[in-house]
Amino acid sequence: MERYNHLNNYLKNKFGERTLKICIDGGFSCPNRDGSKGIGGCIFCSEKGSGEHINYANNISIQVKNYFASYKSKRANKFIAYFQNFTNTYDTIENLKLKYDSALIDDRIVGLSIATRPDCINEDIVKLIHSYSKKYYVCVELGLQSSNENTGIFINRCYSNKDFSNAVFLLNKYNIDVVTHIIVGLPNETLEDIKNTVNFINLHNIQGIKIHSCYIVKNTKLEKLYQESKYTPLTLDEYLNSCLYVLTHINPNIVIHRISGDAPKDLLIAPSWNLHKKWIINGIDKLMKEKNLFQGMYY
Numbered sequence: 001m002e003r004y005n006h007l008n009n010y011l012k013n014k015f016g017e018r019t020l021k022i023c024i025d026g027g028f029s030c031p032n033r034d035g036s037k038g039i040g041g042c043i044f045c046s047e048k049g050s051g052e053h054i055n056y057a058n059n060i061s062i063q064v065k066n067y068f069a070s071y072k073s074k075r076a077n078k079f080i081a082y083f084q085n086f087t088n089t090y091d092t093i094e095n096l097k098l099k100y101d102s103a104l105i106d107d108r109i110v111g112l113s114i115a116t117r118p119d120c121i122n123e124d125i126v127k128l129i130h131s132y133s134k135k136y137y138v139c140v141e142l143g144l145q146s147s148n149e150n151t152g153i154f155i156n157r158c159y160s161n162k163d164f165s166n167a168v169f170l171l172n173k174y175n176i177d178v179v180t181h182i183i184v185g186l187p188n189e190t191l192e193d194i195k196n197t198v199n200f201i202n203l204h205n206i207q208g209i210k211i212h213s214c215y216i217v218k219n220t221k222l223e224k225l226y227q228e229s230k231y232t233p234l235t236l237d238e239y240l241n242s243c244l245y246v247l248t249h250i251n252p253n254i255v256i257h258r259i260s261g262d263a264p265k266d267l268l269i270a271p272s273w274n275l276h277k278k279w280i281i282n283g284i285d286k287l288m289k290e291k292n293l294f295q296g297m298y299y
């Protein structure tokens with residue numbers, strides 16, 4: 001029995017078969033790194049803009065070709081081009097089109113998914129993304145992390161909740177699916193903050209959520225805080241309980257894209273349980289079963 005809406009099942013129902021994502025590095029930067037919004041980036045963000053596992057190659061089409069060349073399994077025939085790291089709408093409209101087009105080069109690609117910051121969405125960009133919806137499933141992933149503006153300042157995200165709401169409304173206007181990222185276990189946050197973040201998200205028309213666990217990677221400001229004993233990551237049990245809160249209180253219609261962070265093994269400082277995705281997924285399954293919990297039952 002499915003106790004929450006799993007992404008894999010959603011994609012299978014939508015496309016009639018198993019559908020996988022191709023993670024692409026579009027060669028973007030981020031306004032929170034180049035000084036136009038902030039310097040140094042969000043305190044948890046790694047040097048590669050949270051895209052360590054992407055097989056980087058300068059040319060986007062080559063990345064896609066490399067992916068298909070190395071995909072030997074016959075289990076999937078449909079794929080979504082996923083622009084993952086840094087801010088994938090942070091460029092001119094012309095360049096954005098060139099970059100998105102250079103990923104859509106194979107008939108097996110049925111979707112385009114774009115991760116970005118809410119303050120890097122405007123109507124022209126949304127119109128461009130919408131133009132792909134004639135042929136592809138399109139989706140935009142928006143960072144939020146927390147609805148606590150003080151946390152937003154502390155983690156140096158350099159956008160506001162209002163930016164997030166504006167971006168969601170604009171994407172809703174053009175019927176583009178929105179997936180929101182939140183992070184559980186951010187510095188100074190309690191379960192109260194998680195509750196507020198869930199309430200805030202539930203006020204918006206979003207179609208999916210990615211729940212990340214807060215983890216510390218090398219050469220980040222979060223690492224410095226950790227080394228100075230100014231930040232303690234959650235234990236696995238604490239994380240599972242917070243994650244359960246999110247799952248049971250979030251809108252039951254939205255799709256759960258992930259319930260853990262994807263910590264790069266060679267860069268992870270703490271917590272070590274973050275490397276064991278199965279502990280998180282199985283832990284949630286076990287608790288939901290034991291307590292007979294379902295997604296959105298307290299929505």
Ligand code: SF4
Nearest residue numbers: 030041042045049086
């Ligand atoms: S907005 Fe994203 S890419 Fe930019 S610094 Fe923050 S986490 Fe990194």
